[in-house]
Amino acid sequence: xxxxxxxxxxxxxxxxxxxxxxxxxxxxxxxxxxxxxxxxxxxxxxxxxxxxxxxxxxxxxxxxxxxxxxxxxxxxxxxxxxxxxxxxxxxxxxxxxxxxxxxxxxxxxxxxxxxxxxxxxxxxxxxxxxxxxxxxxxxxxxxxxxxxxxxxxxxxxxxxxxxxxxxxxxxxxxxxxxxxxxxxxxxxxxxxxxxxxxxxxxxxxxxxxxxxxxxxxxxxxxxxxxxxxxxxxxxxxxxxxxxxxxxxxxxxxxxxxxxxxxxxxxxxxxxxxxxxxxxxxxxxxxxxxxxxxxxxxxxxxxxxxxxxxxxxxxxxxxxxxxxxxxxxxxxxxxxxxxxxxxxxxxxxxxxxxxxxxxxxxxxxxxxxxxxxxxxxxx
Numbered sequence: 281x282x283x284x285x286x287x288x289x290x291x292x293x294x295x296x297x298x299x300x301x302x303x304x305x306x307x308x309x310x311x312x313x314x315x316x317x318x319x320x321x322x323x324x325x326x327x328x329x330x331x332x333x334x335x336x337x338x339x340x341x342x343x344x345x346x347x348x349x350x351x352x353x354x355x356x357x358x359x360x361x362x363x364x365x366x367x368x369x370x371x372x373x374x375x376x377x378x379x380x381x382x383x384x385x386x387x388x389x390x391x392x393x394x395x396x397x398x399x400x401x402x403x404x405x406x407x408x409x410x411x412x413x414x415x416x417x418x419x420x421x422x423x424x425x426x427x428x429x430x431x432x433x434x435x436x437x438x439x440x441x442x443x444x445x446x447x448x449x450x451x452x453x454x455x456x457x458x459x460x461x462x463x464x465x466x467x468x469x470x471x472x473x474x475x476x477x478x479x480x481x482x483x484x485x486x487x488x489x490x491x492x493x494x495x496x497x498x499x500x501x502x503x504x505x506x507x508x509x510x511x512x513x514x515x516x517x518x519x520x521x522x523x524x525x526x527x528x529x530x531x532x533x534x535x536x537x538x539x540x541x542x543x544x545x546x547x548x549x550x551x552x553x554x555x556x557x558x559x560x561x562x563x564x565x566x567x568x569x570x571x572x573x574x575x576x577x578x579x580x581x582x583x584x585x586x587x588x589x590x591x592x593x594x595x596x597x598x599x600x601x602x603x604x605x606x607x608x609x610x611x612x613x614x615x616x617x618x619x620x621x622x623x624x625x626x627x628x629x630x631x632x633x634x635x636x637x638x639x640x641x642x643x644x645x646x647x648x649x650x651x652x653x654x655x656x657x658x
Contacts, residue, residue, distance in 0.1 A: 294431045294566065299350070301427040301436055302342040305443075308420050309339035312413050319406045326393045327453045327468035328410065330386045330475045334446060337379045337479060341439055341486075344372055365532040369490050376487035383480030390472035400468055402457045410454045417447040431566070442482070449475055499525050499656065503565075507537070510561050516541055516553055518577050521605040521619070522653055525567065535561075536571035538606060538619075543576040550574060575606035575619075584609040587616060587643065594638050600626040601635070602655055609646075617649040628652045 312335045320329035351364040425440025452474065456467040504523045511520040519540040526534045539557070541550060554572040561569055578584035587609045595604045595618075603621040610616070616639075622631050632652050639648055 295350075297427060297431045298436060299346050301424055302345045302439075305342040305420060305424055305439060306339045306346075308416060309335045309342065312416065313339065315409050315413060319409050323400050323402050323406050323457075324398055325400045325402070325406075325453075325457070325468050326390055327456055327471040327475060328406075330390070330472045330479070331450055331453050333382055333386055334449065334475060334479055337375075337382065337482065338439070338443065338446065340375050340378070341442070344375055345436065345439065362528045362534070363532065365528045366494070369494050372486060372490040376483050376490060379483030379486060380480055381483075383476050383478075383483055386476035386479060387473060390469050390476050393469035393472065397466060397469060400457070400460060400466060402461055407454065407457060410450065410457065414447050414450045414454065417443055417450060421445075421447060449478060493527060496527075499523070507535070507561060507565065507567065510564050511537060511539060511557050513560070514539075514553055514557055516545065516549070517557070518542070519575075519605060521575070521603070522573070524656060533567045534570050535567045536573070537569060538573040538575055540575040540577050540605065542579045543608075544579055576608045578607075578609060581609070581611060583611045587611075590642060591616070591618065591639055594642065595620055595635055598631070598634070599623075600631060603653075606651070613647075614645055615647045615649070616643065617651070619651040619653050621653045621655055623655050628654075 313332045316328050316332035316335065319325070320327075320332060347367075351367050354364050356363045421440050421443030423440070424443060425437055428436030428438070428440055452471055453468070456471045460466050460468065503525075507523055508520040511517055517539050520537055521540070522536070522538040524536050526536075528534060539554075541553070545553075554574075557572060558569045561567055578588070588607045591607070592604050595601045600623040601620050602623055605619050605621075607618040608616070620632070620635060622628050632650050635650055636648060639650070640646075
């Protein structure tokens, strides 16, 4: 089976896992919504009712995850050559708006309960149902989070962590019920305010995260570091640089990278290496590397090695020069080229002009080419 087929099979299996796990989350959360809403209405507890609303928002999140997986798997067409995955961001904004509205409404109702308190009436059955719900939420959270890590799905991992946190909120509801039964002190309206606050917070964070995804955000340094480490596991790769990731919907990430290879490899060797890297990275992270550029590394030229050390000292003497890579010197043709990662703290043109002047003073007979790279993720 070819590498491309391997990637296609992995992508299909990954989508099935995400959809299956999300459906389990939806069904479980809807059952919890039903049970908690029933308990809340029967016991006249605003805290339990709002806990049910919180579970409903979790179910909506799982629906969004499924939409993302399905749209991400839809075949690209002429108008949308990279698929339809980003449509989910629009849906996420709608859901975020609904969650914020639900949170604000819940907050208002909780405050009303504080101003005009009504006694709750918890039964043994109610307490048992709430306790079971907490246990179910813990199991669901661990399952969804583990599945997310298994298929490298950020959406599932986040949903799992959120479910575990929800179990803590539900525990606070149970605690307020027990306090009421033992000491006849009603805290459930105040607990409702806390839950409403978390619902609003979740909605605002969802909206903010979605806007960041649409605008384009800086990649997580740990993600970039992991990609570089995976790429450098390939024996011939001497370094990985210029990692750039492009997001086209949840769980659909494309990327490009430059790798440094010895200058004694032929094109066939390079082709095999890049294909192995593409498959390896996708299996481990789900990122599809659509472009792998190559830097040639001097392997048998002592003069070039000395030049590299000299120029690297010159470049890195500046605090705004974060990294030098892609260095190659042709001592016969008197040419040298390299890339420099430039901080956003300095004007790029000015930085390159400064470096060119300093390197030219050191090696006046050489033609010098310096390529500036932005500090995107390194």
